[in-house]
Amino acid sequence: MTSPGGAGTGPGRPARPDASMDLLRQVREEAMEPEYLTAADRRGVTTPPGRGIVGTVLVLVLAGLMLGGSWRATSAERPATTQERGDIIQRIESASAHQSTQQARVEALRRQVGAMRASESAARSASAQVSRAEVAAGAAPVAGQGVEVLVDDSADGSQDGRIVDKDLRMLVNGLWQAGAEAVAVNGHRVTTRTSIRGAGSAITVDYASITRPYRVVALGDSRSLPADLSQNDGGEWMSYLHNNFGVRYSVTPRSSVRLPGSDRVTATAATPR
Numbered sequence: 001m002t003s004p005g006g007a008g009t010g011p012g013r014p015a016r017p018d019a020s021m022d023l024l025r026q027v028r029e030e031a032m033e034p035e036y037l038t039a040a041d042r043r044g045v046t047t048p049p050g051r052g053i054v055g056t057v058l059v060l061v062l063a064g065l066m067l068g069g070s071w072r073a074t075s076a077e078r079p080a081t082t083q084e085r086g087d088i089i090q091r092i093e094s095a096s097a098h099q100s101t102q103q104a105r106v107e108a109l110r111r112q113v114g115a116m117r118a119s120e121s122a123a124r125s126a127s128a129q130v131s132r133a134e135v136a137a138g139a140a141p142v143a144g145q146g147v148e149v150l151v152d153d154s155a156d157g158s159q160d161g162r163i164v165d166k167d168l169r170m171l172v173n174g175l176w177q178a179g180a181e182a183v184a185v186n187g188h189r190v191t192t193r194t195s196i197r198g199a200g201s202a203i204t205v206d207y208a209s210i211t212r213p214y215r216v217v218a219l220g221d222s223r224s225l226p227a228d229l230s231q232n233d234g235g236e237w238m239s240y241l242h243n244n245f246g247v248r249y250s251v252t253p254r255s256s257v258r259l260p261g262s263d264r265v266t267a268t269a270a271t272p273r
Contacts, residue, residue: 138191138262142182145222146257147229149175151238152213154246161245163214165198167238171216172196174234178225180218182259186210189262206262213248222253 131140149171154161172190175183183190188205190196195206202209218225229235229251241247 138182138189138194141259141261142219143256143258144181144219145253145255146180146217146219147175147222147225148252148254148257149216149218150213150248150250150252151216152248154248156246158245161241161247163203163212163241163247165196165203167241167247168203168214168216169196170234170237172234174229174232174237175216175218175220175225177232177234178218178220178228180220180225182219184217184259186215187260189260191262194262217254217257217259219257219259222255226251226253 151163151167151171153163168185172183172185185196185205188194188208188210190205195204197204199209202211203214204210230239235251238247238249242249
């Protein structure tokens with residue numbers, strides 16, 4: 001039965017000396033096992049008030065130490081984390097700068113390659129122009145289909161049946177007129193600067209004496225050259241000598257002829273640019 005003026009005291013039970021410390025008592029009593037409290041109550045044992053206060057203080061001190069240790073650990077890790085973040089940012093910036101540098105180098109190399117290709121293309125074009133000019137000037141050897149013309153003195157040895165420098169000039173000019181791309185007389189390439197002259201009883205090509213029979217080779221269309229030659233002044237002149245003075249004259253188409261280049265092609269007025 002509960003007394004009207006008490007709060008939870010049994011009949012005939014004296015008032016607790018620590019009744020004014022309800023909060024500390026509640027913490028202590030709730031921290032103890034129920035069985036221990038029951039046994040203590042049966043024996044009438046009263047826990048000294050100082051012991052509960054000391055335990056509570058110890059618990060609070062331990063909790064404070066743990067919180068302090070955690071705070072110190074967090075504070076110690078924070079500078080390391082900040083430093084690592086700074087290192088990562090620095091590496092990213094360095095990698096970005098390196099990438100930009102490499103990209104600039106790639107663009108520079110691309111421009112160089114483009115310039116080299118353009119230069120190479122220009123060089124090929126210039127080389128092709130030089131090759132065509134060398135062929136036209138007679139400085140480069142040429143090969144292809146063409147005709148072979150054999151000319152010789154008459155068999156009777158008469159003066160009228162003798163081949164002279166004028167006859168060879170007429171023949172060479174006739175071949176050019178018929179469409180020949182290159183002409184050689186006894187292995188000497190004929191160019192725009194070639195001279196065919198008589199020196200006594202001999203004939204010279206570029207001041208080099210040649211001997212009979214005279215072999216004139218022309219590079220060109222082997223099907224049209226003979227017919228075209230027969231219809232111009234050079235062919236008609238040689239046919240006239242053949243028919244009237246017995247001069248040996250024959251035109252034979254060839255599927256392949258080869259003409260050497262002239263070593264006497266020089267520039268006297270032109271200057272390189």
